[in-house]
Amino acid sequence: MQEYLQGLNEKQREAVLHKDGPIMIVAGAGSGKTKVLTTRITHLMAAHQVDAFNILALTFTNKAAHEMKERVERVLGNGEARNLYIGTFHSVFARILRFEADKIGYPRHFTIYDTDDAKSVLKAVIHDLHLDDKQYKPNLVYNRISSAKNALIGPEAYKADYAIQQEDVRANRPAIGQIYDNYVKRCFRNGAMDFDDLLLKFYELLRTIPECLSRYQHKFKYILIDEYQDTNPAQYEIIKLLGALHENVCVVGDDAQSIYSFRGATIQNILQFQKNYDNVTVVKLEQNYRSTRSILEVANEVISHNKGQIEKVLFTENPEGEKIKIVRTLTDNDEGKFIADSIQEQKLRHHFANKEFAILYRTNAQSRAFEESLRRMAIPYTIYGGISFYQRKEVKDMVAYLRLIVNPRDEEALKRIINYPTRGIGKTSLDKLLLLSNEKDCSTWAILLQAREYGFRAGTLMVLENFVTMVKSFASMLEKSNAYDVAFYVGKQTGLVKELFNDKSTEGIQRYENIQELLNSIKEWTESPDNEEGELVDKSLGAYLQQITLLTDADEKDVDADTVKLMTIHAAKGLEFSCVFAAGLEELLFPNAMAINTREELEEERRLFYVVITRAKQKLWITYANTRYRFGQLVQNEPSRFLAEIPPAALDKSFAGTKTISGNPLRAGWGGYGPGSSRESKPERTTGNGLSEKPSYLAPKPTVNKTGEHVPTPGFAPSDMSELEAGQRVEHMKFGYGEVIKVEGSAHNPIATVRFENNGEKKIMLNYARLRIVSP
DNA sequence: CGCAAAGCTTATCTG
C-alpha cells in the first residue's frame, strides 16, 4: 500500500480510493477532510496517472488552496502539483474568464469591482434615475442584486418575477429591477465585473459558447469541491455543467456547518446531492480528531436541536478533557477583561502560546472591547475582518491609476483619480463628462478622447487633453516594461508618491509606507516564478490587479504569528485552536435579531453556534454580558437561548466564583464577573435621566458670539479686489474694520492678511470674502 | 476650491 494511505482510517481511505463517478463525502467537524481531499488528489495522480492539468479543486479561501497544493507537492515531490487547478470559485473563474473574455464582449483585462466600487456604481445609477438614495440605500440594493445574481436571475427575469416584484413593492422599493438593469449595463460599459459576475458570467460562457463548455468539460476530468454546504445555485449549476461529461464530481461538506445563506448558499445543494446525480457514493467521516470528548458532546447535543440534517453522529477517541465553562459578566468591557485575564492565566499555568487562543464572536463590532483589554494586558493579537491592505484609500488611489491604464473604460477608477492629485478638473467638468457618457452610452474615457467636440472651455480642454496624454503614455509603456516599472513610473510622474512623501504626520508616513509596500508587492508578483497559475500563466499588470481584489485579509495575515486571533465565527470556519472563547452569547446578538424570524434562520444561527464550539481542541469558554453598548447606548440582553441547550453535565459548575444569578432563567451556579470581581472597573455611567447632567455651580457657557457681532454699514457693497494692497483700510461683513497687512497667494487665488480692530489678524481669501475698501 | 466643524447614520455574516 502506498505510504500516503497509511495514516487514514477506513472511511477516509474509502473516500480516497473511490475513483470514478460522483461521490459525496459528509465530513463532520475535525474529521480530517482536508487530509482526505489532498490525499485523494495525490492518489489520482500517483496511482491512476491522472494528469494534474485535468484536476480542478475548488476551495473556500485562497489560503486553503495554497495549502492543498503544497501538501500534494510534498508527497509527490515532482513539481507536478503546480499544474493543478486549485483555487476559490472566484479566483479560478476569474482566471478562465480573463482568457475567454472576448467571447462575451469583455476586455481581457476587465476590472473586478469590489463591494465599494459596486456600491459607488449603484449610487450613480440611483442618482441618474432621480431616485432617493435614502429610500434606495446602495447597501440594501446591492444585497438584493447580489442575491438575484447568485440565483442566476438576470434583470429581465427579476422584473418579470411576480413574487420578487411584490416583495420590492411591499418594501416600497419598486424600482430595484430598473436599477439592476442599469447597473448591469453600466458595469458592462465600464468593462467591469463584480464578485457575483465572476460566477454568473462564467455560467453564461458555458451556456452560450458550446466550444467553451466542451473545452472545460474535457479539461476538468476530475472535480473536487470543498465546503460544498456553502455553495449557491450559480455554483451548483456551473458544477453540473462542468461535470456533466465525466461525472467525476467529488463534493466534501458538512450540512451542520452551512452558515453562508446570506451569500446565497443553499443547504439544499448538499441535502439533494444524491437526487441530482445517479449512483452517488456516500462516505461519512464521523470520527473527530480535533476536540476533547466534552467539547464534542456539547456540539452534538446542540446541533441535535436542528431538524432535517444528514444523519450522523460524531465520535472521538480523544480524552474527555476539561468541562465547558460558561461565564456571565456585567458589561461587554468586563467580558473583555475576563477573557484577557483568562488568557494570561492559562499562559502562565499551562504554557500556552498566544497563537493557541482565539476569541470568536458573532459581529465585527464586538472586537473593540477585546482589543482594549488585550492591549492593556500587553497580549499580542491579530484582528481579522478589518479593511484589507488593498482597501486603504492611498492604495486604492494608486491602484486606480493602474486600473485605468489597463482598462480605460473603468469609470470608477477614472472618477477617483481624474483630479487627484489636483489638476484643475473640478466637479463641473467631471459632471459634464459623466452626463455626456450617459447620453452617448459610451465610456467616459471615449468622451475624454473626443473632448474637443463637446464645447469645453479652452483651459478645461487643455487639462483634459493633458490627462489623456498622460494616461496614454503610461499605457504605451506597459507594452515594453514590466508591471513594476510602470507602477513605479506612474507614482513618480503623477506626483502621487511625492505628495505622500511630503506629508510628515504619523498617518502620512504610514500612507507613504503603504504605497512602498504596494510597489513591493507588484515587484514580487512580476518576479515570482510561474508556478501559481496553472497553465494560463499571466504576469501582466492586469492579472495582478484582478488577483488582489480577490484577496481577503485572511490571505494576507500570517496565521503562524504568535498572536491571539480575533475574528467572527464565519471567518473562523475551517480553523482550529487549543483554547476558544465564544463571546457574546446573548439573545438578539447571538442568535442575532436579524435571524430569529424563521425556523431556517434560527437553525442557521444554531449551526453557527455549532461551528464555534467545534473550533476548540482542548478548552472552551462561552461568555455573555448582561449589558453592552450599542450605538453608544447601554442595552440589556438576556442570555442566549442556545445556552439552555447545553447539557448540564458537560458544564464546569465550580467555575469562576460562586455567585448565582438571581432571576436568571438558566441553571444557577455559574460565576459572575463584574465590577465586584475585576480589578479596575469604571463606575457605572450615569444615564441621561435629565437630572443633574451638569453641576449647578458651574457657570453657564457664555452665549455671546466670541467674535463680537459687527453690524455692517447700511448698503454694504464689496469693492473690486484686484487693486487691493497693503496699508488700505477695509470693512468686513462680520469682522468689522481693519487694516490690510499684506497681499499674497497666486493670481487666481489671492490671500490678504488683515488686522481687524476687534478680531485680530485674519487671512482672507479675496475670491470669496466680501470686503469694502474704506480708504486708500 | 479646500478645509474643518457639525450633523447624521449606523452595526450580521463575506469573496
Add this chain to the structure above:
DNA sequence: AAGCTTTGCG
C-alpha cells in the same frame, strides 16, 4: 462610539 457626508466659511 465612530465613520462618513453635508455645511459653512474664508
